[in-house]
Amino acid sequence: MIEIKNITKTFSQGNENTFQALQGVSFAINDGEFVAIMGPSGSGKSTLMHILGALDSPTLGSYFLDGKDVSKLTDDELADIRKNKIGFVFQSFNLLSRSTVLRNVMLPLVYAGIDRDERKLRAEKALISAGLEETHFKHLSNQLSGGQIQRVAIARALVNNPTLILADEPTGNLDTKTGEIVLGTFQKLNKELGRTIILITHERDVAEHAERIITIRDGLIVEDSKIHERRIITSIQENKTIQTHP
């Protein structure tokens, strides 16, 4: 359960020259929802993502994650929140190129202090949930395709059983077809495993894969709508065509 109330974020650029990226944003997201936050660049969606991801604190307002106010925490306390409650998927993947797929997925568990045997089991489970074939587990990221890399990143976001998965333009570096497959993976995680997912994007096509779209512009919410007509997912397999019916 995520609840933000009247969040503002002000950046000061030198003296007296301030910029308000968020001007009072409030919403609540229930467990198991798949929400897209959509807006053009400069709308404040990245700032919102940073606050939701506990990477940054709001200037004013409160943010409750699992009933705990996380809007006024120290850096190390925020690190704990990220470690236990949030999984990130980035546009640029951010895998460690020197490490194998499995090690990349195990990394959050290393920081969480999970013992070695369990790390491996959980990482393998997460990779299978994210739809990556087992033959790739020992590969380095440069041996994988873009879609496979992003699924490794999804597995990494999933592996510590977070309350919330935050995906920041996850299809931005992928072609349309691969992007569809990755979005299908998110839908599957949401439907089948009940994961709460927030998808940040500037594209309506991408946002429409979610069940609810929060549109943001100039630091304010301009629209918050649920999509009732659900598209039919025939398959999320890479080798099959995915048909979507908006």
Added chain:
Amino acid sequence: MTIFDIFEETYIALKSNKIRTGLTMLGIVIGISSVIAMTAIGQGAQASIASSIQSIGSNLVLVTPGAQRGQGFQVSSGRGTARTLTQGDADAIIKEVTLAKAVSPEISGRYQVTSKGKNTNTSIIGTNSSYLGVRNVEISEGSFITDQNLKSLSKVAVIGPTARDDLFGQGANVVGETIKIKNIVFKIIGVTKAKGGTGFGSQDDMIFIPLTTAQRFLAGDAYVTTISVQANNPESMTEIQDQIKVLLLDRHNISDPTQADFSTLNQADIVATASSVTGIFTVLLSAVAGISLVVGGIGIMNMMLTTVTERTREIGLRKAIGAKRKDINLQFLIEAVVLTFIGGVVGVVFGWAISFAVNYFGIIQTSVSLSSIFLAFGVSTGIGIIFGYYPARRASRLHPIEALRYE
């Protein structure tokens, strides 16, 4: 994150950039190995100088003619030429300096020595039987000069192995043979054992004859060139030195000690002076080597700063998935320390090899001390901590958002 995890990360990180890791490590390797080698060479030089001083005898006070003015010892250009020490002085020392264990006056000079067509120019030492004990001389064949020889002015000689080789050929059996010194025939009664060492003029290229014989037939007077006084123990040396000064000043009717016409030289002082000189050299050499170690450390810092910049996004990601400041700090610090520690290990092996080579080729007798090895490990680890601290701190303070955005 356990220590084992950190070491695993470090291993992967260092392995992924082998050339850079190797080159940076080389700086530490050179620094540590030169420190090890230089201290080994310095300590070796110190030991070899000390042993060559010890080889002239132990606990010696040397009395030589010639003025000793001002501080320190005079350059010995005048030594031996001034004729101020007499047989009587030596006898007085034997009688009155009761702390002395043995006293050996000697008269030395270089003379042409011939034997059956061969000839050489060598040192002739006229001395008494105490010389053997005072100057640590050992006899390998025959016997040394006796008091009886002195009384009867015997024309007998004890020859050093080098002088023997020059006159009779390598390893010849010479006891009973005769040599001519200044055209006077001497019978060889003994050969001294080879001492080696070249520090203070070879002790092996000498011929010993009775003091009285030397005075009568070679020098023609009763002066002596050196009186060696041996103390029972190192502690009494200074007292013996003082007693000799007082005695000889009195005998020579000199009231002002600065006007003394003889000098006394305490062996402990020579050793102390020599070892302080070599000590300074050791420090100097190590300091130069230490500078290269600091340069190596700066190389480490340089590499770590580059690494932190290169891996900014990685640091951002690690922070995003829950790494705290101390996790990042420790990871980069350990990376630097592992780098310098491995460099230290290789450096110790290298330094040891260098000093072994110096030893092997007989340049100088070196000794690698255990303490310098432990010091090297300590110093290399310390350098890792000092020069890794700033880059690690910088990495740990990166803001996750900015780090993730870094291109």
